[in-house]
Amino acid sequence: MKGTRPLDNDEIRQVAACFDGSFEIRNRGLFMLGVSTGGRISELLSLRVGDVYQNKRPVTDLLFDKSVVKGGEVSRAVPVNSDGRRAIEDLIAWHGERYQNADKDRPLFPSRNGQGEKRMSRRTAHDVLKRAFEAAGLNGHLATHSLRKSFAQRLYDRTGDIFAVQEMLGHKSVTTTQKYLGVNYANIKEAVEEMAVASELHISGLLGSAIKKEKDETLFLELALRGYDLSNLRDDNETTAEIVRIS
Structure with missing residues (x-):
């Protein structure tokens, strides 16, 4: 029916x-x-x-x-x-x-x-x-x-x-x-989150030539809005975050 x-x-x-x-x-x-x-x-x-x-x-x-x-x-x-x-x-x-x-x-x-x-x-x-x-x-x-x-x-x-x-x-x-x-919708939201490339994002200064460093405040804000915990990225003297992406 x-x-x-x-x-x-x-x-x-x-x-x-x-x-x-x-x-x-x-x-x-x-x-x-x-x-x-x-x-x-x-x-x-x-x-x-x-x-x-x-x-x-x-x-x-x-x-x-x-x-x-x-x-x-x-x-x-x-x-x-x-x-x-x-x-x-x-x-x-x-x-x-x-x-x-x-x-x-x-x-x-x-x-x-x-x-x-x-x-x-x-x-x-x-x-x-x-x-x-x-x-x-x-x-x-x-x-x-x-x-x-x-x-x-x-x-x-x-x-x-x-x-x-x-x-x-x-x-x-x-x-x-x-x-x-x-x-x-809850299942869809979870599935979409699992599709995110966040696992390919490394916030670290220790990676060698295989990584590319980008300072991008816009990206930082976007990730923050999406619920990522980026508190450990902020420098007390800076407003930008260093996002390290695998090449």
Whole structure:
């Protein structure tokens, strides 16, 4: 959904703690699988027990088939981390307790109506998540798509690889992926600082022919404005600084 924002790890923990009631496990499972795999809400609601639980254990890789992917463009496999696997285990146990049935063809996220044969609706998913976001006291535009964006943003923050994020989301164009990712100004500032050639600047009079000495008050002031500690450069009798640059 356009304009929705992602959640960070602390917010994910807050929301996960806000589900309650007889469908607490189902609702928390939907949320945790969403932020752990980046699945669209339509993909998540289309999952069946057998898609996530095989050989009596949670899958380690989840296949989203192109038949339920938006536009039917591409199938993709997404690794399932420990959060996702725990959610699957809880869901399977809940199915057994509530319905005495965890058959592989049953909807993983069943409707409240009936005995678990019908899947949960998108509207219900929206309402369930909205209540959890509100209970957690979170601000900003949050909706079902925030789960997918949370996965994308956290994966990008850890890898810095937009093409990996593109593949995990199943986007045909990296331009679409770019729209999912917010700008973390603090990270950008740190990265830009690391690009600085300050490491190539030596403030010393001990270097030999490999260095070039420049007295430049303008440069001194510029470096000072940028936050460099140049106090040890100033001579009590001078207002200029000697900046030694490697040739």
